[in-house]
Amino acid sequence: MRIDSFSVENYRSITKAKRISISDSTVLVGPNNEGKSNLVRGLAIAIQVFGGERFPILSSASLLSSSIKSRTGYSWERDFPMHLQEKKPNGKATFVLTFELSTEELADFKATVGTALDGQLSVKITFGQNAGQVTVLKQGRDWKSLSKRIRLISKFIVDRVTVEHIPAIRTAESAQSVVNSMLERELSVLENDPAYATALRTIGELQQPLLDKLSQSVQTTMIQFLPGIKDVRFKIQEERQFRALRRSTTVIVDDGTPTELKYKGDGVQSLAALALMRHASESSARGRTFVIVVEEPESHLHPQAMHSLKSVLNDLSKSQQLVLTTHSPLFVNRDNVSSNIIVRNAVARPAKDIAEIREVLGVKASDNLQLAELVLIVEGDEDKIALESILKFRSHKLASCFASRKLAIESLGGGSNLSYKAGLLRDALLCNCIAVLDNDGAGKAAAAKAISQGILTSGEITFATAVDLAGESEVEDLYDPKVYRDLIFHLYGVDVNTYFKYKNLNKKWSDRMGPAFKYAGKTGMSTKRPL
Helix, strand or coil: CEEEEEEEECECCECCEEEEECCCEEEEECCCCCCHHHHHHHHHHHHHCCCECCECCCCCCCEECHHHHHHHCCCHHHHCCHHHHCCCCCCCEEEEEEEECCHHHHHHHHHHHCCCCCCEEEEEEEECCCCEEEEECCCCCCHHHHHHHHHHHHHHHHCCEEEEEECCCCCHHHHHHHHHHHHHHHHHHHHHCHHHHHHHHHHHHHHHHHHHHHHHHHHHHHHHHCCCCCCCCCCCCHHHHHHHHHCCCCCEEECCCEEEHHHCCHHHHHHHHHHHHHHHHHHCCCCCEEEEEEECCCCCCCHHHHHHHHHHHHHHHHHCEEEEECCCHHHCCCCCHHHEEEEECCEEEECCCHHHHHHHHCCCCCHHHCCCCEEEEECCHHHHHHHHHHHHHHCHHHHHHHHHCCEEEEECCCHHHHHHHHHHHHHHCCCEEEEEEEECHHHHHHHHHHHHCCCCCHHHEEEECCCCCCCCECHHHHCCHHHHHHHHHHHHCCCHHHCHHHHCCCCCHHHHHHHHHHHCCCCCCCCCCCC
């Protein structure tokens, strides 16, 4: 069960944001103090209303108790828009969650709750100054009765969806809190293990004589002061015993010096929390969808660590739902532009195009890249001229993309610049990149470096491989010599067919052309001049 959309009204700076689509990876971008953090905090609050493994499930009454309001951290005085508090003393903050259910989940819902849904479940949460309420939005003929079964619906949601929120301001305490909550969830599995329960009973039996002795001693003393006291008893409640054991874990990080996680830097603590989330989502989500909310993942991280984190977040979004706020172009979703939500002037809406996202983030692109969504990176200007002409000629669709400037070609001026140029295009200019490199030592070394740094993947790099060459090859090896033979003769007076070494298939094009020019007495001329 996944979240399809989320709405919020009158929460902090957000007066109205309706039906924000939540995809596998949703990215909120916008200027500072425009409401990005408030939106994701509102999303976390709405999910936390229904409880979780550490909280009681919403009771059968739809009215929200003070304890439930407390666990979400909602405060009307702080969270209801201040400029409306005097005008609307009875005003309410409203959150709406819409869940998408699978066919199996729809059947489970009908069996559990007793009502059939039409594919979605929508719940509305309202927080007033003194009270709150949860209702189910209209779902067929039986929708009125659904809100009366809120306890069953709450358990249905809790069993399938949970949220983890990592705020932008990550103090040691807040990071450790996230880590502890994840550890508690992982360790709680043991509480269903009979051997674990037996061990705890044994501990309780060993503790009880000491507690009884302490109880008797304290009772004797207290009766002297308060004769009306009949009994004093020390007891360790089972749930508290479980909780204490869950929370007694210390995380040691050894990066040359073994140190407790709480004494590490902010970046390490943030990454530890995300690593635990990744583990939980992969190994023990136990049928739940994790909604992972991370504010400004780039905070406290070195640029290279940001690339590694981006890879981790991409993996998480394949199995769970990820919601980010960011000021960094690196974390923008380039493949699904509409999953980037622009938050500006207290309004949230999907981005229309990459150019709009660039404008919001203050990214300045050069004229030839202003509209580019995909950039083909090649090694030299000659490759750029030739490949653009060939691609336009071979495909009307690609010709149209070049004309609209959605597709552009950039040259590196040498394969060694690949990591720098690809990183600049992606991280600063929000362009998707692919590269075509010579199939030689320099091209392979540049590719290996870009892959190791997490800037490009192997799937985004293609080598100009001439299958009839035993060794290295270049882009020029893919051209039929008949295309340029007469032109070279006309420009340089070199007949490439007269030099037998030109046909030596063990060498790449530039290594064959050099001797051909030398044989014709044309030494010192460039064989890389655009034709």
